[in-house]
Amino acid sequence: xxxxxxxxxxxxxxxxxxxxxxxxxxxxxxxxxxxxxxxxxxxxxxxxxxxxxxxxxxxxxxxxxxxxxxxxxxxxxxxxxxxxxxxxxxxxxxxxxxxxxxxxxxxxxxxxxxxxxxxxxxxxxxxxxxxxxx
Amino acid sequence: xxxxxxxxxxxxxxxxxxxxxxxxxxxxxxxxxxxxxxxxxxxxxxxxxxxxxxxxxxxxxxxxxxxxxxxxxxxxxxxxxxxxxxxxxxxxxxxxxxxxxxxxxxxxxxxxxxxxxxxxxxxxxxxxxxxxxxxxxxxxxxxxxxxxxxxxxxxxxxxxxxxxxxxxxxxxx
Numbered sequence: 076x077x078x079x080x081x082x083x084x085x086x087x088x089x090x091x092x093x094x095x096x097x098x099x100x101x102x103x104x105x106x107x108x109x110x111x112x113x114x115x116x117x118x119x120x121x122x123x124x125x126x127x128x129x130x131x132x133x134x135x136x137x138x139x140x141x142x143x144x145x146x147x148x149x150x151x152x153x154x155x156x157x158x159x160x161x162x163x164x165x166x167x168x169x170x171x172x173x174x175x176x177x178x179x180x181x182x183x184x185x186x187x188x189x190x191x192x193x194x195x196x197x198x199x200x201x202x203x204x205x206x207x208x209x
Numbered sequence: 210x211x212x213x214x215x216x217x218x219x220x221x222x223x224x225x226x227x228x229x230x231x232x233x234x235x236x237x238x239x240x241x242x243x244x245x246x247x248x249x250x251x252x253x254x255x256x257x258x259x260x261x262x263x264x265x266x267x268x269x270x271x272x273x274x275x276x277x278x279x280x281x282x283x284x285x286x287x288x289x290x291x292x293x294x295x296x297x298x299x300x301x302x303x304x305x306x307x308x309x310x311x312x313x314x315x316x317x318x319x320x321x322x323x324x325x326x327x328x329x330x331x332x333x334x335x336x337x338x339x340x341x342x343x344x345x346x347x348x349x350x351x352x353x354x355x356x357x358x359x360x361x362x363x364x365x366x367x368x369x370x371x372x373x374x375x376x377x378x379x380x381x382x
Binding site for chain 2: 108109111112113114115116117118119120121127133134137138140141144145148149152154155156157158174177178179181182183184207208
């Protein structure tokens with residue numbers, strides 16, 4: 076009896092895990108996207124090559140924030156979630172490379188490596204719960 | 210519409226369009242308020258501060274008092290939107306939050322009569338030129354987000370700034 080319950084619980088967790096991972100990844104992207112859009116000046120320091128005080132850096136942050144926000148909505152709503160996660164993975168890979176080149180490996184960089192790993196997993200898993208297919 | 214093996218239906222497309230438009234509106238808002246926010250007294254050259262020495266001098270530094278508001282009309286630091294992320298670094302002992310906010314930065318303060326002479330820079334880079342703040346009483350470092358600091362490195366100097374106030378808390382430009 077107990078083993079049956081445990082089995083059902085693990086099956087339920089396994090079936091919901093991709094959905095939870097997708098939504099949490101979406102929330103991360105939404106948070107960063109929103110803040111990059113409303114206060115781009117605080118994020119221009121991350122833009123490689125460009126001067127943080129340049130208008131071009133601000134435009135780059137706004138474009139990045141916009142893309143993050145759209146990807147976040149796609150992930151949370153379950154609209155082509157695997158494709159959205161794949162694009163997010165590419166963005167995160169660029170961020171990890173940029174942070175590593177500019178500041179070396181650190182806890183901050185490796186934290187983003189973890190989010191990158193989550194995006195890679197979500198991009199490779201079929202989603203069948205809480206997805207918008209219509 | 211198909212994206213790889215996935216299809217995007219009418220509702221999905223509509224939601225994405227709404228999200229795109231909302232993002233566009235936020236971007237316009239962000240662009241229009243890009244000059245608001247932290248004071249222009251930034252630290253370093255807003256590039257990540259590596260611990261290895263470099264010969265590149267900072268292109269920016271605390272600006273000297275010049276055309277700012279007159280003494281009687283100084284804006285209060287407490288009235289600024291970034292007041293809650295201002296950490297006092299002089300005088301007195303550094304709080305743990307101030308120490309965290311100073312990661313990647315180096316700031317020295319000397320008092321000379323009623324003036325404060327502040328030298329600020331980024332770790333691993335030559336210090337900026339000392340600046341004199343007439344009537345300065347307190348020095349604050351602004352760090353909008355502590356999440357960009359790691360070890361001895363501040364990855365994003367775009368959210369850092371330095372503010373000197375008089376005894377009443379008015380910002381000395």
